[in-house]
Amino acid sequence: MSVIPLLLIGIAAGFLATRIMRVETDIPTTIAIGTLGAIIGGLTLRALITVTGWLAGLVGAVLGAMLLIWLWRQYGPKR
Template sequence: MGVIPLIIIGIAAGFMATRLMRVDADIPTTLAIGIAGALIGGFTLRALIAMAGIFAGLVGAVLGAMALIWLWQTYGPKR
């Protein structure tokens, strides 16, 4: 998600967050809280997904290597 959609979502999120947490803030403060929260949350989520992708790649590589070892031990040259 790009920065502009995060800002738009952040405006709504700031309004909802200040109401849910019962914070009495003016409109510019509410907008700033929402936009900053959306940007921080969006970039943090992107980083977590990237790390999960790297971890998934590592798990896939280990499983592939284990399958190859099993094939080698099962069908490879006998000692």
């Protein structure tokens, strides 16, 4: 997947994941969460099963972003 589609999917995934997980973040953090989630989710899905299509990429990106948010809540800075 090239960089531009990865960023677009990452932005959408970050937005969806932060809304699903009820996390209030600024725009750069949301994009970073989504992009890292897209990388994590994309690699995980490709390692587990061979799935094609942008919808599968979006699902993987959202799941990866949700995992990243969960890890951040568990092991990140405490407020």
